[in-house]
Amino acid sequence: MSKKDIKVPNIGEFKDVEVIEVLIKNGQKIKKNDPLITIESDKSSVEIPSSDDGTVISLNVKIGDKVSEGDKIIEIESEKETKETSAQELTKNQSSKKIKKNEVKKGNATENIIVKDFSAKASASPKVRKFARELGVNINKVPGSERQGRVTESDVKLFVATKSYKSFKDQTTTKQKIELEYSHSDFGEVDIKDIPRVKKLSSKYLINSWTKIPHVTNHDEADITELEEFRTSLTDVYTGEKKKITPLAFIVKALTASLKKFPNFNTSIDEIENGKMTVKRYYHVGVAVDTPHGLMVPKLRNADNKNISLISTELKKISQQCRDLKIDKKDLFGGSMTITSLGGIGGSFFTPIINYPEVAILGVGKAEKKQVFIDGKFVSRTMLPLSLSYDHRIIDGAEAARFNNELKENLGKNFAYKLAV
Numbered sequence: 001m002s003k004k005d006i007k008v009p010n011i012g013e014f015k016d017v018e019v020i021e022v023l024i025k026n027g028q029k030i031k032k033n034d035p036l037i038t039i040e041s042d043k044s045s046v047e048i049p050s051s052d053d054g055t056v057i058s059l060n061v062k063i064g065d066k067v068s069e070g071d072k073i074i075e076i077e078s079e080k081e082t083k084e085t086s087a088q089e090l091t092k093n094q095s096s097k098k099i100k101k102n103e104v105k106k107g108n109a110t111e112n113i114i115v116k117d118f119s120a121k122a123s124a125s126p127k128v129r130k131f132a133r134e135l136g137v138n139i140n141k142v143p144g145s146e147r148q149g150r151v152t153e154s155d156v157k158l159f160v161a162t163k164s165y166k167s168f169k170d171q172t173t174t175k176q177k178i179e180l181e182y183s184h185s186d187f188g189e190v191d192i193k194d195i196p197r198v199k200k201l202s203s204k205y206l207i208n209s210w211t212k213i214p215h216v217t218n219h220d221e222a223d224i225t226e227l228e229e230f231r232t233s234l235t236d237v238y239t240g241e242k243k244k245i246t247p248l249a250f251i252v253k254a255l256t257a258s259l260k261k262f263p264n265f266n267t268s269i270d271e272i273e274n275g276k277m278t279v280k281r282y283y284h285v286g287v288a289v290d291t292p293h294g295l296m297v298p299k300l301r302n303a304d305n306k307n308i309s310l311i312s313t314e315l316k317k318i319s320q321q322c323r324d325l326k327i328d329k330k331d332l333f334g335g336s337m338t339i340t341s342l343g344g345i346g347g348s349f350f351t352p353i354i355n356y357p358e359v360a361i362l363g364v365g366k367a368e369k370k371q372v373f374i375d376g377k378f379v380s381r382t383m384l385p386l387s388l389s390y391d392h393r394i395i396d397g398a399e400a401a402r403f404n405n406e407l408k409e410n411l412g413k414n415f416a417y418k419l420a421v
Contacts, residue, residue: 002078003057006036006050008071012197016066017041020126023150024074028056034147036073037061038125041329047125054078124151131208132156134357136271153204157211198294209356214392217351217363218400222408224250224367225382247367247384248287248341249312254410255362256283256303259336262403264395266336268357277394286338286355287315289322290345296322297355299335343367348385359394362407363387384411 011017021038024030035047054076061073124132124139131153132139142159144151184190227250234243259266260283268278283304286297298318303311321327338355341364352363365385372381386407390400 004052004054004076004078005072006052006074006076008048008067008069008073009051010069011039011046011048015068017068019061019063019065019067022059022061022063023047023123024056024059026056026059030054030056030076035150037067039067040126048073050076052076052078123149128153128156134270135160136273157208196294198291198296202294202296205356206353209354213354213356213359215351215354215389216392216397216400218388218390218397218404219349220386220388220404220408222384222386222411223372223381224384224411227411228367228382243309243312245308245312246315247343248339248364249308249315250411251339251341251362251364252285252287252300252303252311252315253308254407255285255337255339257410258403258407259283260304261406262399264399265360265390265403267359267394269359269391269394270357272393280336282336284335286335286358287318288338288340289319291323293323293325296327296332297335297338298322298327298331299333337361339364343384349387352387352389354389354391359391361389363389 017039018041019037020040023035023037030036030050031053032051033049036050037048039046039048056074057077058075059073060075061067061071067073123144128151129139132142132151135156137156137160139151139156142151142155143149145155146152224247228247231245231247231250232242234245235241236243263279266280266283268280270276270278282302284299284301285303286299289296289298298321300306300311300314300318306314318327318331321331335355335358337358338352338361340352340361342350343364343366346366348365348368350363350365352361354361363386365387367382367384369380370383371378372383374381386404388400388404388407395403
């Protein structure tokens with residue numbers, strides 16, 4: 001046997017991140033890729049896996065410690081390359097486990113499923129615990145599929161989907177995965193690349209939103225001819241130079257005014273089973289930002305108390321913070337409603353996915369000049385495509401149509417000048 005140090009691997013730009021969970025103990029046998037500790041930065045929490053097999057002989061970190069790349073986590077004693085295990089070690093390992101393993105009956109995919117002792121506290125990361133709380137699930141009753149019954153987000157989703165929280169007669173779960181009949185490389189040359197970290201993190205929220213929320217999308221167009229004329233005519237009072245204010249700043253202000261008139265759009269459904277929803281009295285508008293790392297949605301706080309110039313300035317600021325990965329984690333949460341705009345790229349109508357736990361999202365396309373029939377004749381107008389996705393559990397089609405009408409009115413000629421004040 002030989003001794004070996006397991007150290008913190010490359011964790012990108014993060015330094016001095018806090019250890020929030022220690023997942024192993026002295027004397028424990030571990031395998032390669034088993035989670036050792038959980039670290040949390042201001043943006044996310046991540047599990048650090050083991051890079052080798054062996055037995056833990058010393059722990060070098062504890063909860064609350066700050067670690068960086070290269071810091072020693074544990075020291076292990078590597079086992080000889082043999083498949084033999086002494087009867088004494090086997091008995092010790094089996095007696096230390098308070099969990100049972102059942103094999104799925106014939107006809108299903110064979111898999112070992114861990115049945116949890118519901119009286120014990122579940123092993124799960126802080127992110128998974130928060131996720132379970134948001135869904136109203138007692139995490140201590142969720143069967144864990146990972147090592148030693150550790151609960152993952154997939155376990156929580158499966159627990160809710162199968163309604164197993166109502167009946168514990170069958171305290172097993174099965175993880176179903178579609179297996180590809182052929183490998184991609186069977187058909188030609190391929191490259192394997194890492195998925196960007198931001199996209200991996202956001203994928204969980206997107207899947208949760210798409211599977212949990214019954215989406216409906218209302219498509220419409222707003223006439224912003226006068227708004228565009230007014231926007232492009234704005235000049236700086238002191239320098240006389242033209243102000244560079246994007247249409248998005250006006251849309252934020254118009255959306256905020258619409259939210260005030262239709263408060264159902266500024267809610268979150270946290271306890272649907274109990275018939276309760278949270279009505280927000282603040283107006284924090286989320287804005288989807290396209291970055292090299294993936295899509296991020298920072299919040300522009302208290303948009304109702306800010307004029308167009310200030311909104312434009314803050315939009316530029318938080319967008320740049322996202323691109324530089326310097327946005328505070330808290331600024332990605334606590335929104336009223338989100339705007340996702342493709343106007344600077346192209347396209348018209350689409351179906352945006354609601355940013356959970358919000359209940360609506362506004363998709364904005366590229367404005368175009370169109371011939372519109374007004375007062376008996378065709379005139380050229382600047383039309384802005386709007387795609388409003390909403391949660392049909394709390395918002396019905398009629399209310400969504402009225403909301404869009406209000407928003408169009410707020411973007412029209414009678415409102416543009418008021419927005420600039």
